[in-house]
Amino acid sequence: MKQLIVYYDGLCPLCQKSKRLLERVDRFRQLTFSDARRMPVEQQPRLLERMHVETEQGVRYPGIEGIRLLTKTLPFLLPLAPFVSLAIVLRIGAPLYDGVAKNRVIPMSCTTECSIN
Structure with missing residues (x-):
């Protein structure tokens, strides 16, 4: 059974929601999640x-392409695989995904080492 690592933005609410959804549909525990901000x-x-x-x-x-791999790997998402593949072939999948990724809102986060002038 395939094991995959999913790198996501731990400060992004959309990414956190996506992570929670993937955790729910990952019935066979094939996914490990890694916050890209800790890399x-x-x-x-x-x-x-x-x-x-x-x-x-x-x-x-x-x-x-990562979404396509997830849809081909997780049984619960398998019905979506043809649609994701078709979106890639039609060259609309990447622009759509990138549009969402570039316009996501990241709330300001600061630690004790952070200062705003």
Whole structure:
């Protein structure tokens, strides 16, 4: 059974909601979630642009390609796989996904090390 790592933005409410949904449909515990903000700083910009899904072989699929991998892996999402694949083939999946990803709202977050001038 495939095991996947899902990298998501831990400060993004939409990403947190998506994570909770995926946790509910992951009946066979195939997914591990990793907050991209806890990754090494040099990896964060790319991982925070869009969700990434990583295979056991270490191959990362960003955005809509990651969604396609999830729909092909999780039995509950399998009925959506043809629609996601069709959206990719028609070249509307990536622009749609990227449009949502670029326009998501990240609430301001500050730690004790943060200062606003």
